Amino acid sequence: MHDRPSPTDLERFLSVAFAITDETRTLVRAALDRGFAHRHKADRTFVTDVDLAVEDRIRERLAVAFPDHAVLGEERPDRAGASGYEWVVDPIDGTLSLRHRVPLYGTILALRHRGLPVVGVIDLPGLERRYHAASGLGAFRGRERLRLVEPESVDDEIVAIGDRRQFVAIGKRDVFERIVAGHPVVRTYADCFGHALAIEGSVGAMVDFGLRVWDVAASEVLVTEAGGRYVELERRAIPDGAETYDVLFGKPAVVQHLLELLGSGLET
């Protein structure tokens, strides 16, 4: 289609996203040095001062760079835009980790064009790593191109999984238990850290259930541009009018192995 973003457009979107995550890293580090407050949200997860400050900064920068782009973020109301472009923002993915100073949290920025993911960025300030991808331009960690390769043995791969309570909350404890018992090494590398490890192939796959749109918005383009397979197992409406997502992605052979592990269980 004539209005799909060109490589030049995509490079510009990425360059703004990089400038934004340079700034948000600085905000996160300052907050860690200074300390920050947190409170429970209605869904019993946490929000901190940092989440709010980071999302506000992202929104300010996006509004200046792309005044006609819509913005959907975890902590603030949606902003509409007529361009067909929509940014999806998770200012701090892994708030529980950040709050406890486990360095495995991150900031997620994704851009969709007419509903299709076109740019994905995961920035991990605690590890000083940034992953990015754009449709047709490849996936990268920093300047290094990422290309997933199939493992010699699926059983030697680590599988990453979200926190057990994400599965329990949506009535899928059995999925968590089947994966954990069915594969030799399964580690709860929750949030965007697990996503990033799957994108670069350090884990064979990530199994993450009960997510909101901002948790997954960057991962599809990142993993597919890296040569992996992205499977959305289920999308469900939840009471507030939003949806939750159950996803599984990574090296195609490992994704297939886990689908079989889940499928065989679902038939019993």
Added chain:
Amino acid sequence: MHDRPSPTDLERFLSVAFAITDETRTLVRAALDRGFAHRHKADRTFVTDVDLAVEDRIRERLAVAFPDHAVLGEERPDRAGASGYEWVVDPIDGTLSLRHRVPLYGTILALRHRGLPVVGVIDLPGLERRYHAASGLGAFRGRERLRLVEPESVDDEIVAIGDRRQFVAIGKRDVFERIVAGHPVVRTYADCFGHALAIEGSVGAMVDFGLRVWDVAASEVLVTEAGGRYVELERRAIPDGAETYDVLFGKPAVVQHLLELLGSGLET
């Protein structure tokens, strides 16, 4: 006793350990850049070229600095020494992580004097973090003194646990499952990464079973010097004449909470 190590002695031991881990970090980074081979050991865990090169370097440096100290390491035969001092060395703790380039592996150096732990160092090259402690001198991450504080709520704490297969291998799958099901957020932060997080209080406690002596040798002095509680739940002889260790350590209130979780189960 007159022959206990003085603070001056301890500072000298630490300073040699720091110089050694500066070198081993360089070895690990060079190996990651260059790539490295791995093979299965008899116990079905992995050893890599890096493990062997790092242990050899540590042994060379210790032999020069402390010719009368004994050395016990994971990969090479024991060296005897008549001084009463014994270094316990795990060149790469988290070989599976290193092999897959998950940045949560480390190098462990511990010194025991007449069997008692006096110095502990955990170095995490992938995170550029080093933790150290010496008896009576406190625990530190880099230059920052670590002092564990009790949580406002035990339920808000993350609990770290070793890989499930460590528990399964020693017939204690029930312990793994009881912890994972009994506490709100339990994450498999295996190996010295989980230990380090417990020492600095990012997780409330670490539950690690089926360990060898080099896996735990640094942690007792680190966690007790940080103001935490270290519990050795069981030590068992294994066929090759060695022993395995089941340990639980961290903030005292979280350790107590987990002991109760395990104890109530053991009584049923």
